[in-house]
Amino acid sequence: MARFHTDCIERPLRICFKLLGHFIGSHPWWFLIVPLILSTCLGSGFYFLKDRMSNNIEEQFTPVYGPAKTERRYIQETFPGNDSMFSRLRLSTDGNYATFIATSDRNILTVEFLQHILELDFKVRSMVVQFDNKSFEYVDVCAQVMGSCSSNDILDVIAYNANNIEEVNLTFPWYYSSFKSFPLYLGLGSVTLDKGNSVVKSAKAIQLHYYLREDKKTKTDIWLESFVNLVSNCSSTSIQVSYSTSMSMQWEFQKTPASVIFLFSNTYAIAITFSILSCWRLDTVRTKVWVASCGVFSTGLAVLSSFGLLLLLNQPFVMTVASCPFMILGIGLDDLFIMISCWQRTRVLDSVPDRLAETYKEAAVSISITTMTDALALFLGCSSPFGSVRSFCLYAGISICFCYLYTITFLGACMALNGQREAGNKHWFTCAKVPEDLPSENSKVFSICCVGGSYNRISEKEEPESMSHFFERFYGPILTHKSMKVFVFGVYAVYLAVSIYGCFMLEQGLDVRNLALDNSYVIDFYNNQRQHFSEYSCNVMVAVKQPFNFCDEDQLKHLCLCISKFESLDFVNNTLAWFLSFQQYAIATNVNISSKDAFQMHLHNFLELNFMFTQDLNLTVDNDIQASRFFIQTLNKTPMQDLMTVLRKTAEKCSVNLLVYHPAFIYYDQYTIIRDNTIQTILVAVIVMLVVSLILTPNPLCSAWVAFAICSVIVGVMGFMALWGISLDSISMINLVMCIGFSVDFSAHISYTFSSSPKSDVNEKAKDALARLGYPILQGALSTILGVVVLSMSGSYIFRTFFKIVFLVIMFGLLHGLVFIPVFLTLSGACW
Numbered sequence: 130m131a132r133f134h135t136d137c138i139e140r141p142l143r144i145c146f147k148l149l150g151h152f153i154g155s156h157p158w159w160f161l162i163v164p165l166i167l168s169t170c171l172g173s174g175f176y177f178l179k180d181r182m183s184n185n186i187e188e189q190f191t192p193v194y195g196p197a198k199t200e201r202r203y204i205q206e207t208f209p210g211n212d213s214m215f216s217r218l219r220l221s222t223d224g225n226y227a228t229f230i231a232t233s234d235r236n237i238l239t240v241e242f243l244q245h246i247l248e249l250d251f252k253v254r255s256m257v258v259q260f261d262n263k264s265f266e267y268v269d270v271c272a273q274v275m276g277s278c279s280s281n282d283i284l285d286v287i288a289y290n291a292n293n294i295e296e297v298n299l300t301f302p303w304y305y306s307s308f309k310s311f312p313l314y315l316g317l318g319s320v321t322l323d324k325g326n327s328v329v330k331s332a333k334a335i336q337l338h339y340y341l342r343e344d345k346k347t348k349t350d351i352w353l354e355s356f357v358n359l360v361s362n363c364s365s366t367s368i369q370v371s372y373s374t375s376m377s378m379q380w381e382f383q384k385t386p387a388s389v390i391f392l393f394s395n396t397y398a399i400a401i402t403f404s405i406l407s408c409w410r411l412d413t414v415r416t417k418v419w420v421a422s423c424g425v426f427s428t429g430l431a432v433l434s435s436f437g438l439l440l441l442l443n444q445p446f447v448m449t450v451a452s453c454p455f456m457i458l459g460i461g462l463d464d465l466f467i468m469i470s471c472w473q474r475t476r477v478l479d480s481v482p483d484r485l486a487e488t489y490k491e492a493a494v495s496i497s498i499t500t501m502t503d504a505l506a507l508f509l510g511c512s513s514p515f516g517s518v519r520s521f522c523l524y525a526g527i528s529i530c531f532c533y534l535y536t537i538t539f540l541g542a543c544m545a546l547n548g549q550r551e552a553g554n555k556h557w558f559t560c561a562k563v564p565e566d567l568p569s570e571n572s573k574v575f576s577i578c579c580v581g582g583s584y585n586r587i588s589e590k591e592e593p594e595s596m597s598h599f600f601e602r603f604y605g606p607i608l609t610h611k612s613m614k615v616f617v618f619g620v621y622a623v624y625l626a627v628s629i630y631g632c633f634m635l636e637q638g639l640d641v642r643n644l645a646l647d648n649s650y651v652i653d654f655y656n657n658q659r660q661h662f663s664e665y666s667c668n669v670m671v672a673v674k675q676p677f678n679f680c681d682e683d684q685l686k687h688l689c690l691c692i693s694k695f696e697s698l699d700f701v702n703n704t705l706a707w708f709l710s711f712q713q714y715a716i717a718t719n720v721n722i723s724s725k726d727a728f729q730m731h732l733h734n735f736l737e738l739n740f741m742f743t744q745d746l747n748l749t750v751d752n753d754i755q756a757s758r759f760f761i762q763t764l765n766k767t768p769m770q771d772l773m774t775v776l777r778k779t780a781e782k783c784s785v786n787l788l789v790y791h792p793a794f795i796y797y798d799q800y801t802i803i804r805d806n807t808i809q810t811i812l813v814a815v816i817v818m819l820v821v822s823l824i825l826t827p828n829p830l831c832s833a834w835v836a837f838a839i840c841s842v843i844v845g846v847m848g849f850m851a852l853w854g855i856s857l858d859s860i861s862m863i864n865l866v867m868c869i870g871f872s873v874d875f876s877a878h879i880s881y882t883f884s885s886s887p888k889s890d891v892n893e894k895a896k897d898a899l900a901r902l903g904y905p906i907l908q909g910a911l912s913t914i915l916g917v918v919v920l921s922m923s924g925s926y927i928f929r930t931f932f933k934i935v936f937l938v939i940m941f942g943l944l945h946g947l948v949f950i951p952v953f954l955t956l957s958g959a960c961w
Contacts, residue, residue, distance in 0.1 A: 150489030153541045154482030160542035168430040174437030183445035189517040195798035200790040215272035215279050225341040227356040229372040230657045236331035243291035258355045272340035281337045282311040299329040318661030334661035373654040381645035385925045386451050392919045401425045414581030416557050423543035428461030431532035447520035452931045457528045459913025464496050464536045466905035473591045477584040481548040495881045498825050499874045500533040506814045510866035515859040554582040600903030605896035617952045631848025636856040638800045643926035666763040672788040673757045680728045691783035700766040706759030707742040770800035828884035838876035838945045845941045864934035875946025895951040910943040
């Protein structure tokens with residue numbers, strides 16, 4: 130095996146770290162004070178935190194260069210909106226609106242219920258709001274149609290009189306009066322029809338919309354806030370009201386960071402407690418209480434410095450970044466336990482600089498490998514098309530670099546100062562010198578409090594912890610037994626089979642409801658909307674992007690053929706097109722529109738009668754049609770992402786240059802790229818990890834097993850996250866990118882120690898690696914889980930997802946590091 134060692138880089142690195150450790154051990158105060166000063170200076174960046182906050186949902190959770198954004202830009206430029214002719218159908222964005230859904234277990238189309246809804250509608254319209262020392266009402270900010278506020282169809286049908294419901298025979302989905310047709314499917318939900326016809330028998334939900342102008346954003350936002358305050362107390366025993374606004378999801382999303390602030394203090398309290406308890410020794414001199422506390426403090430300095438630096442550099446701070454400190458805490462404590470373990474294996478009688486030099490020689494390369502892999506995985510994530518992923522990866526990557534820097538400098542200095550205390554045989558708390566042996570006249574209680582400094586006189590090293598004894602004398606020999614190796618292979622086969630099964634079950638896409646807190650009012654609204662208004666999906670715009678001669682029958686046939694292709698899709702219900710209505714108008718008025726002049730003349734008359742259609746045409750100065758659009762109504766028979774993809778493919782197959790668009794496509798573009806982008810990022814990261822391992826690990830076979838561990842852990846995490854109800858979206862993608870780095874930590878430590886072991890037999894190498902790092906790895910895993918376990922109690926899907934994936938990563942990483950990889954190394958090592 131030694132013939133294939135590739136330590137041309139690893140060996141000089143060990144020497145360099147040994148020299149660095151000796152230098153830090155000789156001048157600890159410099160390396161203690163400088164990081165504190167640096168952190169204080171960089172921490173000033175938090176002054177700009179409020180200005181750097183960037184929690185726009187569209188910017189952060191949709192693809193930066195998604196096709197729908199290009200389509201929207203074309204629609205906005207080609208068919209600009211008209212403030213005096215508002216049309217919900219023609220909005221290129223979600224719009225600026227307030228809405229509520231009134232539901233009942235009984236038929237809501239009764240005089241009693243409708244009267245309640247009309248009263249609520251009157252309250253909304255007459256609500257007085259203060260802005261800039263002036264009062265205004267809905268009529269002052271509403272979106273207008275020919276000088277009047279846009280109205281709700283169901284209320285127009287009954288003429289705002291609840292008693293009229295007994296005289297009107299409503300039809301669904303459209304109601305036709307003598308002068309207008311009303312799309313009731315937009316306002317009536319859970320409708321029951323009479324048998325054999327479209328007459329409405331009953332309904333259980335009514336939804337009303339109040340659209341506002343978009344040119345007075347500050348003013349309308351105040352009105353929307355007042356709307357929420359008004360409607361929040363309007364439910365009764367007979368009728369329930371759920372509500373939302375165009376800004377509600379954004380406002381609720383911005384509340385998420387505040388919901389976890391109190392968890393930070395709990396997390397660091399738990400981490401400090403665990404670190405102190407796991408590093409506690411009954412020996413009052415050899416105990417590592419102060420080192421453990423400084424290790425936790427070091428991670429805090431890393432977060433303070435990295436966040437402050439990026440805020441000073443004007444980097445946007447996205448809410449998802451708030452999970453970084455939990456991750457950095459786990460990584461920092463993992464490095465802490467490795468450093469302490471290596472320190473305890475140095476000779477007690479050596480000088481402090483020499484002991485720290487040996488510690489760095491043994492630990493620093495291993496820590497460097499995991500830091501490089503963690504940071505590189507995150508920096509690779511900065512190429513993601515999602516703003517939230519980019520921001521998280523940048524902040525987390527820089528945080529890991531600072532965590533490494535402060536571990537090497539600040540923590541090393543703390544270990545040196547603690548080593549000076551140990552060298553003087555001083556008490557950990559009082560710093561008073563204590564006897565090493567118990568005087569005969571004192572009790573055993575005195576020995577617990579006032580005696581310490583013992584060590585193994587034969588090896589001249591500190592007495593190892595009982596857990597290290599367990600890994601060396603029991604766990605290692607049992608794991609390397611032949612029958613146990615067979616059992617481990619069986620367990621791994623089951624693990625891999627379940628993981629692969631879960632990968633095929635993994636769903637994609639971000640449910641927008643998950644961006645709000647669990648107790649948010651928008652959750653009820655979205656649930657009611659899904660329950661009562663799920664039959665009909667969106668009205669999709671189809672733009673004809675080329676100049677088109679609608680007088681030419683051959684060209685018109687091509688366009689009608691395209692429409693028939695759309696209508697042949699099982700989820701398309703009907704088509705609304707200005708040119709089809711114009712043809713019906715020409716037939717009804719008996720006019721000839723076959724010539725260009727006649728077409729343009731009669732089109733002008735038609736548009737005067739149907740003024741809304743003017744927004745569907747882009748005319749040149751000569752009244753030639755440069756571009757136009759029509760609409761197709763879709764049904765909720767297929768997932769939205771599939772609907773979008775099929776419509777785009779259908780448009781591409783048409784001989785006419787078409788574009789399909791709906792504002793919801795902005796969010797559903799993630800479905801088209803999230804899987805491929807995640808796989809690409811993971812594959813590139815694995816290759817980079819393999820290269821790093823090959824460079825820094827003195828054995829190519831061990832490097833290969835590290836790369837294998839990364840792939841295996843990621844497959845396990847993706848499979849089990851599907852079984853745990855987590856979808857593949859931009860939020861889980863953040864955690865998967867982080868998972869790439871985390872997954873390598875434990876396996877890299879074990880593989881590096883295995884390859885560096887002086888033992889010749891592969892089983893002895895595995896035992897030696899487990900004896901050295903088994904307990905520190907277990908400590909690191911437990912500290913990371915304890916660092917994020919409080920997030921399981923969060924009311925936010927984002928932070929609960931973070932906990933779930935980190936938990937899976939740590940558990941599977943631990944399983945590979947302490948079970949699978951040691952066994953695989955012994956078998957492949959023997960063959961090698």
